[in-house]
Amino acid sequence: MDEIVQQSRAALAWIWRHALDHQCNPNRIHVCGHSAGGHLTAVLAATNWLTFGQDLPQNLIKGICAISGIFDLEPIRLCYLNAVLGMNATVSKRNSPIYDLPQKGMPLILAAGN
Secondary structure, three states, rough: HHHHHHHHHHHHHHHHHHHHHHHHHHHHHHEEOOHHHHHHHHHHHOOOOHHHOOOOOOOOOOEEEEOOOOOOHHHHHOOOOOOHHOOOHHHHHHHOOOOOOOOOOOOEEEEEOO
16 A cells, blocks of 8 residues: 555656646646545645655645545455555554545545445
8 A cells, every 4th residue: 555655646746747848737736536546636635745755845736536535444454355455554544544634725525426
């Protein structure tokens, strides 16, 4: 899980750093995801970008939409899915957005589907 989160952060940092090379505005980055993608969306929104890269703005993400996200990984750790993920309690908590909320003032949509 740590590696998935790290790779997602690295990807978003790359997008911000290279946005102008691709005629994109780095000041209009929004992130959206469903289920596991909703989880990563929330994790990215809570990232302290200044500690991830000194050149990155703290408000790198301007808004998020997390659809049916997995915001607490503990139930995943306690079920059969953890056979693949291999999380312990520390990893589960460290990567659960419920314990690390996004910056204040960030527009967000948290939606649940069924």
